Amino acid sequence: MLACGRARRLLWPDTGPREATAEIVAAREHVSRCPACQRFLDDMRRLSERIREAMPRPEAPVEVRDRLFKVIARARTDGARGTGPRHRLWAAGLAAVLLVGGAWLGLSITPERGTPSRDPLGAIAEDHLRTQRHTGLASSDSLETARWLADRLPFAVEIPIFPEAQLKGARLVFVNRQSGAVVDYVIAGRSLSYYLLPAIEGETGTTAREIRLASRAGYRVAAWEDAGFTHALVAGLPGQKLVELAHYCIKQMTAAVAAWATPPRLPAPALLDPRIVLGPENPGTRRDFHL
Amino acid sequence: MLTGHLDALFRTALRLCRGHEADAEDLLQDAVLRALDGYAQLREPSAARSWLFTILSRTHLNRLRAQRRRAEMVSADLDDPSFEAALADWAPSPSPADDVEIGQLGEQLTRALDGLPPELRSVVLLVDVEGFTQREAAGMVGVPEGTVASRLFRARRQLRATLQAPARDARLGRHQ
């Protein structure tokens, strides 16, 4: 008969299915008849559970996060560690991985996004989100803004930085049963908003990063698709200026911006926010820029 | 899901550095910059979590090695016969009813964990606290699986005292 020590050595820790060698079979046979070994395995399980339960799980303090993301931002912006654009891309992706978890360069493990019609909890969450549409964060700090959005959205948002615009904060938008980000700025005394939403089916008539310019309700909208997302800039600014700002955005962002899987297929678009209407229903006012 | 990996990395770094927040932050930043350098090697998104913990563990190990002689670390591990003998010597724990209330335990456990040698501590953090398998933890700290097993066993044996001793004290107290 196998000794207790050997049997325990063979069967613990339990690493899941293993090849049933003669020795493993003998060890299992031993344990099935040995109360001391059963007790040992039981104790190990219980100790592990208690350690896991009892261990405090502090969150990273805000200042620690701040400093860490500044380190990442520094690597991204000034290439202080002898790096080029590739490094900046990775920095954005890494920030997304750290904040969102599991997401990487436009891919993601398990998007938690159920089918709305079959998901009452989703409907409740949607309703809650709808009530939050007009509340948001007032901040001029892009890291704080990115974190605020990351806590509330299932994808990471890269906060665009425009040379002449001041960041004012961020809020959530709810479109087509999906939540998106809105980042607000002031530029030359006028408000400018950057929208990031999972790509809208039916609005993908353009190739990636092709900027479309449209006028709606007195505002101009410059929109483009990238990495499964619809990006839009909305402002009461001349079209050419908006396109220029869109180019700034695209330059800063890469596929890493919106680390997210291909979004699910959606029904025809029904944008809830009246300020972005991207549909072709009013072609008379639509001017397309293919750049 | 939204919490991401940052909090888990931070608290692991904090315990690896025995509660010294400035050291933990330094370790975390160092690990993140290394992650940045190696980001292109990450091919599998689902591996991001274990990849980040691997970098954190290795960064911590490198620092430890720089701080002390290598021989001290190697001598800490049990060979196979000693490990089997230690397993066979396990004295069964008292019944679960004698366990300390979980609510009171956090601080004591933290102190006990900080008192463990770093090699044992990191294995408990990775396997028991963060839920990685023995195999994953072996890859992270760069030792064979059997070594992870023996470290885990020794760590739990030492921590058991913390998880149960106060209950015994309390019981003795009642009888006095």
Ligand SMILES: [Zn+2]
């Ligand atoms: Zn036995």
